[in-house]
Amino acid sequence: MRVHAACLGHPRIGADRELKRALESFWAGKSSREELEASAAALRRRHWSAMRDAGIDAIPSNDFSLYDHVLDTAIALGAIPARHRAIDDPIARYFAMARGLQDRANGIDVPALEMTKWLDTNYHYLVPELDADQVFSLDPSKILDEVREARALGLETRPVILGPVSFLLASKLAPGARGGTRTLDLLDRVLPSYEALLARLAAENVAWVQLDEPCLVTDLDDDAIAAIGRALDRLLASPARPRVLLATYFRAIDPDVIARTRLDAVHVDLARAPQQLDAVIDALPREATLSLGVVDGRNVWRTDLDAARALVRHAIDRLGASRVQVATSCSLLHVPVDLASERALDPEVRSWLAFAAQKLAEVAALARSATLESPVDPLFAQTREALATRRRSARTHDPAVRERAARVDDAMLHRASPYPVRAKAQRARFDLPRFPTTTIGSFPQTSDVRAARASWRAGRTTDAEYRAFLERETRACIERQERIGIDVLVHGEFERTDMVEHFGELLEGFAFTEHGWVQSYGSRCVKPPILFGDVARPEPMTVDWARFAQSLTSRPVKGMLTGPLTILQWSFVRDDQPRADTCKQIALALRDEVRDLEAAGIAMIQVDEPAIREGLPLRARDHAAYLRWAVDAFRLATSGARDDTQMHTHMCYSEFRDILAEIAAMDADVLSIETSRSHMELLEDFGRFRYPNEIGPGVYDIHSPRVPSVAEMRDLLERAARVIPAEQLWVNPDCGLKTRGWSEVERALTNMVEAAREARAR
Ligand code: GLN
Ligand code: ZN
Numbered sequence: 001m002r003v004h005a006a007c008l009g010h011p012r013i014g015a016d017r018e019l020k021r022a023l024e025s026f027w028a029g030k031s032s033r034e035e036l037e038a039s040a041a042a043l044r045r046r047h048w049s050a051m052r053d054a055g056i057d058a059i060p061s062n063d064f065s066l067y068d069h070v071l072d073t074a075i076a077l078g079a080i081p082a083r084h085r086a087i088d089d090p091i092a093r094y095f096a097m098a099r100g101l102q103d104r105a106n107g108i109d110v111p112a113l114e115m116t117k118w119l120d121t122n123y124h125y126l127v128p129e130l131d132a133d134q135v136f137s138l139d140p141s142k143i144l145d146e147v148r149e150a151r152a153l154g155l156e157t158r159p160v161i162l163g164p165v166s167f168l169l170a171s172k173l174a175p176g177a178r179g180g181t182r183t184l185d186l187l188d189r190v191l192p193s194y195e196a197l198l199a200r201l202a203a204e205n206v207a208w209v210q211l212d213e214p215c216l217v218t219d220l221d222d223d224a225i226a227a228i229g230r231a232l233d234r235l236l237a238s239p240a241r242p243r244v245l246l247a248t249y250f251r252a253i254d255p256d257v258i259a260r261t262r263l264d265a266v267h268v269d270l271a272r273a274p275q276q277l278d279a280v281i282d283a284l285p286r287e288a289t290l291s292l293g294v295v296d297g298r299n300v301w302r303t304d305l306d307a308a309r310a311l312v313r314h315a316i317d318r319l320g321a322s323r324v325q326v327a328t329s330c331s332l333l334h335v336p337v338d339l340a341s342e343r344a345l346d347p348e349v350r351s352w353l354a355f356a357a358q359k360l361a362e363v364a365a366l367a368r369s370a371t372l373e374s375p376v377d378p379l380f381a382q383t384r385e386a387l388a389t390r391r392r393s394a395r396t397h398d399p400a401v402r403e404r405a406a407r408v409d410d411a412m413l414h415r416a417s418p419y420p421v422r423a424k425a426q427r428a429r430f431d432l433p434r435f436p437t438t439t440i441g442s443f444p445q446t447s448d449v450r451a452a453r454a455s456w457r458a459g460r461t462t463d464a465e466y467r468a469f470l471e472r473e474t475r476a477c478i479e480r481q482e483r484i485g486i487d488v489l490v491h492g493e494f495e496r497t498d499m500v501e502h503f504g505e506l507l508e509g510f511a512f513t514e515h516g517w518v519q520s521y522g523s524r525c526v527k528p529p530i531l532f533g534d535v536a537r538p539e540p541m542t543v544d545w546a547r548f549a550q551s552l553t554s555r556p557v558k559g560m561l562t563g564p565l566t567i568l569q570w571s572f573v574r575d576d577q578p579r580a581d582t583c584k585q586i587a588l589a590l591r592d593e594v595r596d597l598e599a600a601g602i603a604m605i606q607v608d609e610p611a612i613r614e615g616l617p618l619r620a621r622d623h624a625a626y627l628r629w630a631v632d633a634f635r636l637a638t639s640g641a642r643d644d645t646q647m648h649t650h651m652c653y654s655e656f657r658d659i660l661a662e663i664a665a666m667d668a669d670v671l672s673i674e675t676s677r678s679h680m681e682l683l684e685d686f687g688r689f690r691y692p693n694e695i696g697p698g699v700y701d702i703h704s705p706r707v708p709s710v711a712e713m714r715d716l717l718e719r720a721a722r723v724i725p726a727e728q729l730w731v732n733p734d735c736g737l738k739t740r741g742w743s744e745v746e747r748a749l750t751n752m753v754e755a756a757r758e759a760r761a762r
Contacts, residue, residue, distance in 0.1 A: 009331025698734020
């Protein structure tokens with residue numbers, strides 16, 4: 001009996017981001033719909049063949065998407081909002097749901113669906129909008145087409161379908177829907193479409209489907225748990241259906257949910273939650289297969305094949321080989337495609353890594369060797385060797401870094417004096433007007449800036465030339481800010497591509513890939529640094545530019561750092577120690593940077609933490625522990641500052657309502673935060689909570705090219721002043737200005753400064 005190997009999903013974007021190019025060219029009107037579909041089909045073919053060639057038995061289909069699989073599910077269920085339904089052409093309608101449709105000439109302006117993060121990943125999905133009396137109707141064409149397309153290659157696939165409860169929980173009710181309704185109340189309306197889909201797939205002779213219900217790893221209330229039970233009972237009672245694998249990932253499930261069902265197979269994530277294995281086996285329906293997600297689909301490290309094999313062998317002992325499958329822990333959507341495309345990676349670090357292609361080989365090797373007394377596959381020996389060097393490497397274990405981290409004590413987490421004392425020292429030092437104005441850090445990264453960087457990276461310009469270019473940009477930026485009349489300046493961040501990459505490149509312990517792209521949403525990809533080793537700062541990272549910028553003006557210029565949580569959150573992080581320990585090392589490096597900035601005469605330092613909220617674990621019971629070490633890491637990075645050094649932080653992208661106490665506990669002297677899109681609702685929460693330090697609610701929404709008027713921003717400011725004492729308020733945009741153009745920025749900031757002046761005068 002051979003154990004089967006399974007993959008829950010392949011990256012879609014292409015090893016060379018072919019999908020991104022095909023989409024963007026289609027959107028720009030440079031290629032036809034047929035060309036787009038041909039590129040997509042070529043990618044699917046390539047991915048299917050890659051899985052087959054790697055030795056994967058259970059190969060997914062419908063894991064591909066032109067934009068997003070949740071959007072695809074909405075379309076398959078006929079959940080198309082009225083504003084999009086009016087668009088006749090299906091592909092135009094699809095992209096209108098994904099990205100909005102604007103045609104100024106014809107007065108068309110159809111907003112997209114909202115976008116939000118997929119569970120605790122950095123992948124963003126489109127939030128389906130449902131009516132309270134939503135009528136669902138099945139359109140299985142994409143799912144069936146992919147099954148047939150794979151068959152043309154001689155492959156049987158296991159279509160991936162987002163399950164009804166996760167679909168409903170991921171959706172929202174359309175604005176104006178009847179109060180009191182919840183999306184989950186639509187379960188009985190949507191189930192017939194799922195039943196019809198299963199019947200269609202059965203008619204098509206599809207043997208298995210992968211029904212994803214990732215909501216099973218989140219905090220569910222009793223209604224949701226009951227809904228899962230009801231949905232599964234009904235779908236599994238369908239007279240004609242393929243066999244159903246219920247897939248969950250990222251955390252442990254409550255095994256009760258699967259007990260007493262008629263499921264044919266269950267998939268669990270044993271990379272993230274290996275401890276659930278026995279409980280799941282105990283609860284597994286009689287004769288059901290267990291798919292063991294032992295190869296981590298969320299990270300880039302080689303799997304410890306011996307440890308994974310031990311889990312597989314244990315499951316085989318308990319269930320028999322015929323009821324066990326070896327699989328990726330989740331879809332490989334969240335990892336880069338192929339390590340083989342990396343030519344410049346340090347060979348030592350490279351030997352520790354596995355991208356999607358390598359992970360498929362690991363799954364296959366584990367499956368092949370599962371029933372053998374000892375593994376003969378050479379991949380096992382290679383892995384042992386690689387893991388041993390990883391454990392021994394001086395780059396993963398730097399005694400000086402470890403010793404220092406072990407010595408961190410409580411005193412290092414506190415500023416010398418409490419905020420009121422510091423505020424006094426800072427007021428004496430800075431003499432700022434009421435409602436001081438500032439910006440968040442970056443100024444427009446124009447095509448000039450990008451071109452200069454590209455040409456320097458390519459060796460076409462010298463270091464000195466590039467440096468001179470950046471000095472000119474920085475000087476011009478300082479001059480513009482002075483001309484506009486901003487009180488607290490920034491240097492503009494022209495030397496940085498990305499706020500995490502910049503620090504990763506200057507710190508020890510990080511590696512960078514050339515092609516390690518991961519889909520963030522639609523055609524957007526990110527290339528996270530790989531945090532593989534102990535983090536140390538060989539030399540100051542930002543002091544030169546900060547000192548240079550400060551030398552140009554008598555106004556304070558903020559030093560600008562990316563915070564430890566954000567660096568952690570936006571990297572692929574080592575898995576051989578707790579994230580908290582890694583974060584502490586980053587914090588210590590930043591603490592040294594703060595000290596060096598201070599010594600260079602920088603009097604205000606901003607430590608950005610836009611990603612602090614998104615690190616929150618999936619389950620509420622784990623929140624407190626995370627927030628404790630997260631807040632401590634920020635405090636460790638910032639608390640070495642003198643009382644009269646003003647520490648700023650900035651946060652955006654998230655809902656902060658539920659972590660106000662922790663934000664306050666970070667004890668930054670000044671917090672700037674995104675509020676303009678939520679119309680200051682957040683601020684009322686801050687008012688009620690009585691945020692103790694100073695705060696700059698964003699009055700200028702930088703996510704739109706619109707230039708807000710003086711009156712608009714003054715109005716926001718006055719509304720802020722009603723809930724927060726005026727002496728605590730700062731005036732700033734809600735995020736960095738890097739993606740905007742100079743002309744709009746200049747006008748918007750001029751208006752912002754004027755709004756502050758008018759507010760002062762009142
Ligand atoms: N200082 C950064 C900037 O202005 C902050 C970016 C962010 O919050 N994402 O670009
Ligand atoms: Zn921001």
